Amino acid sequence: MPRAAGLWYEWHGPEDGEVLILSPGLGGSAHYWAPNLPGLSEAYRLLVYDHRGTGRSDPALSHRVTIEGMAEDVLALMKALNVHHPRFLGHALGGIIGLELELAHGALSKLVIVNGWARLDPYTARCFDVRLELLRKSGPEAYLRAQPIFLYPAGWISQHTDALDAEAARQLETLPPAETIERRIAAARAFDLWLDITCDVLVLASADDMLVPAHCSQILADELASAALVTMPWGGHACNVTDPGTFNRHVLEFLGS
Numbered sequence: 001m002p003r004a005a006g007l008w009y010e011w012h013g014p015e016d017g018e019v020l021i022l023s024p025g026l027g028g029s030a031h032y033w034a035p036n037l038p039g040l041s042e043a044y045r046l047l048v049y050d051h052r053g054t055g056r057s058d059p060a061l062s063h064r065v066t067i068e069g070m071a072e073d074v075l076a077l078m079k080a081l082n083v084h085h086p087r088f089l090g091h092a093l094g095g096i097i098g099l100e101l102e103l104a105h106g107a108l109s110k111l112v113i114v115n116g117w118a119r120l121d122p123y124t125a126r127c128f129d130v131r132l133e134l135l136r137k138s139g140p141e142a143y144l145r146a147q148p149i150f151l152y153p154a155g156w157i158s159q160h161t162d163a164l165d166a167e168a169a170r171q172l173e174t175l176p177p178a179e180t181i182e183r184r185i186a187a188a189r190a191f192d193l194w195l196d197i198t199c200d201v202l203v204l205a206s207a208d209d210m211l212v213p214a215h216c217s218q219i220l221a222d223e224l225a226s227a228a229l230v231t232m233p234w235g236g237h238a239c240n241v242t243d244p245g246t247f248n249r250h251v252l253e254f255l256g257s
Helices: 067-080 093-105 122-138 140-151 154-159 161-174 178-190 214-223 244-255
Strands: 007-012 019-023 045-049 087-091 110-114 200-206 227-232
Touching (some): 007 067, 019 067, 019 093, 067 093, 087 093, 093 110, 110 244, 154 161, 214 227, 227 244
Parallel strands (some): 019 045, 019 087, 087 110, 110 200, 200 227
16 A cells, blocks of 8 residues: 555546545545546546554654644645645545645645634534533444434435445445544634635535534635635535535636736
């Protein structure tokens, strides 16, 4: 398995294409982007990776898990692979990592943040509390079984329940230790936008997100002078999975503009 700087990574798309890094959310696994790879790789050289402590990357975490540390992981990966000022697409926690990359290092040319936030909303905090209680008191199986409720629209869950059960079984085999999940959630909770950035930003929201309300994206876009806001009317928190066609179109239109 290819690794650099402790991170598992994989390339998709033309070798001479402009690089677009895809960073997943709380789960941390590059598998999250599977529905989007065919469409996005036609236009860009995609670099996908598993976050440290998740998936196929180094399971060992530093003493203190922070968004700054997660951004430095990506920076080390970029250096190891000789990638300079790429485009960056991040979902929720992954989008916040992209923000930190640009805030602290000015490392990006364009940034897409999907269902992200400038600082944690009280509603999302309640959702995190519920998920942590499930993990601590009911165990990993219950945690994963409840996860779709936060990620997808109700009707979509009804139509894909067998596939979601199969996906939960797959995730259970590779789920990080509970301590790792808790430390990653704590890092996400602690983020607070501390400066404006200069690179072009697309803040992409889903109107029916049940984990990060769409108003969080509006607040984030308002605080970033160079940001444009696009709201998908449907799709849930994982709108790139439920409606990859519309999602990819918005991303490609922005990156190519």
